[in-house]
Amino acid sequence: MSHTELSGSNGEWSKVEQEFEDRTLKCFDCGNDFVWTAGEQAFFHDKHLTNEPKRCKPCKQAKNERLAAINAAQASGVRQRIEVSVQCAQCGQHTTVPFYPSQGRPVYCRSCFLAGRAAQEPDANRP
């Protein structure tokens, strides 16, 4: 029988101060790797944020701009006409839609959208 002494376990739990190291994370939106810097980790730790960032800087900014535009539209109380250029998932035509499409969802032009909706509700056309 071997007897192994574990050394160094003398109350190191009191050492709360953590050293942060740059970490590489994968962006949720574009799939690219990005660096979560030690400074940002320290900031997160300081703010007691437990969720790791999910997006790289450009995607985070794009998301913030989308949210800001939506918030601005809601705050103004006036229905603003927004136009987002997209490519129709059905016919491939470039078109604009009056809303901000969510990530990963297919977007259709007006005619494909209406055609798809009619196909989903056969009861609507019943005599």
Ligand SMILES: [Zn+2]
């Ligand atoms: Zn990204």
Ligand SMILES: [Zn+2]
């Ligand atoms: Zn279409």
